Amino acid sequence: MKIVLIGSGNIASHLGKALTENGHRILQVCGRNPKTTAALARRLKAEPLAGITSLTDKADVYIVAVPDREISAVAATFPFTEKTIVHTSGSVALDVFPVSFVNAGCFYPLQTFTGGKNVKYREVPVCIEARSEEATSRLRRLAKTVSGKVIELESEKRLWLHLAAVIVNNFTNHLFTLAGNILERQGLEFELLHPLIRETARKATAMPPSEAQTGPARRGDAETIRKHLQLLGQGSKNADIYRLISESIESSGGPVL
């Protein structure tokens, strides 16, 4: 298909790469940042555009990959209301597009994209939604060329999925940071935790995570919990996080095996 990318950040960049690698053509890359726009357009062999006014009307799909709060501003100036235009956000409902956009939709890849890291796109689930049958089927075809897992999802379910993604990605990554800070203060290297981090992910994708749960809170080991809270310091934010998650583990567990 012929695609126009609006946006030149991480998602535009990863998506553009996955699409061109799977035979699609990026006609234009439109972005406010001249430097990243030019660089991305060059990599994708597309025309760089500074403003939305010289957009081509020849594309099959227009992908708006900009920060959530800027989607409506893009939509407000987008000239082709009949075209299939999608945003890529997990947490923004379809009604961010005016009702006149009869083929508006969403194309949400469920993954964390950082800088130049390569992502195995075929494994990344892509959630699609659109206002018309025609746009839905076009997005489904497009998504299937880059991902082995395409699901149709209405806006509210997508928001729930996005919430779950924030929990397993952003929150666990922050827990890694907190653990790393603890080790650093003790003169220990974070690398010591790498095998455990890998094994935690491996186990939770090999069995239901509730069955993989171990640790002091799961065992009801009040003595170890007390020692840990003492290290963290009563009343510290880290102690609050520790206590709250431990309580949640205790209250969610069935009988300990």
Next chain:
Amino acid sequence: MKIVLIGSGNIASHLGKALTENGHRILQVCGRNPKTTAALARRLKAEPLAGITSLTDKADVYIVAVPDREISAVAATFPFTEKTIVHTSGSVALDVFPVSFVNAGCFYPLQTFTGGKNVKYREVPVCIEARSEEATSRLRRLAKTVSGKVIELESEKRLWLHLAAVIVNNFTNHLFTLAGNILERQGLEFELLHPLIRETARKATAMPPSEAQTGPARRGDAETIRKHLQLLGQGSKNADIYRLISESIESSGGPVL
């Protein structure tokens, strides 16, 4: 070396396997549970023992792999105070052994062990500590035969490390459970999150996790945070966890790239 295992649970089982696979001999397995003790002894070609009274004095190292709160009871009845006796707990200090145990120590593998799952033991860091030079050097030799990463760690630093391990393993696994519950209520399969969970672990072991941090809290995206909190329901325990971790992310981040 010649080893006696006291305990017949997960750690005894995984440790026994790793030790025999690396040329050590398990002389006896001593445990209260006759069934698991007999089964483990059979697998390790060792003698099963119900009580500590018929322990052999021929072993080089006695490994006490029992729940934390039972270590002192084992120590109280252990007959050979000159022998190298170790516990395997991250959170129990060496002084759980009476001072008369001049070669007491700790042999703590930093990993989560569940049921029959095989663990790549060579990658698992093993933390050792002992009261005497002789015992330390013996534990170091023993640990090096099963692990590529052996570190000497005093009790308090080991407790900090154990705390960090609880955070990256038990706590993140519980977040996976919470996310799975959310998806289940929406009729969505947890498998959708598998690629994201794997990528989260991969990224956090390829770069410092603080640099891998993304998401609404990192971006200061108050609107998305508000939507998520609304889904979770004000005042719910899950909303409390969400708010606390988000605040921690916000306050720990440097400038957003």
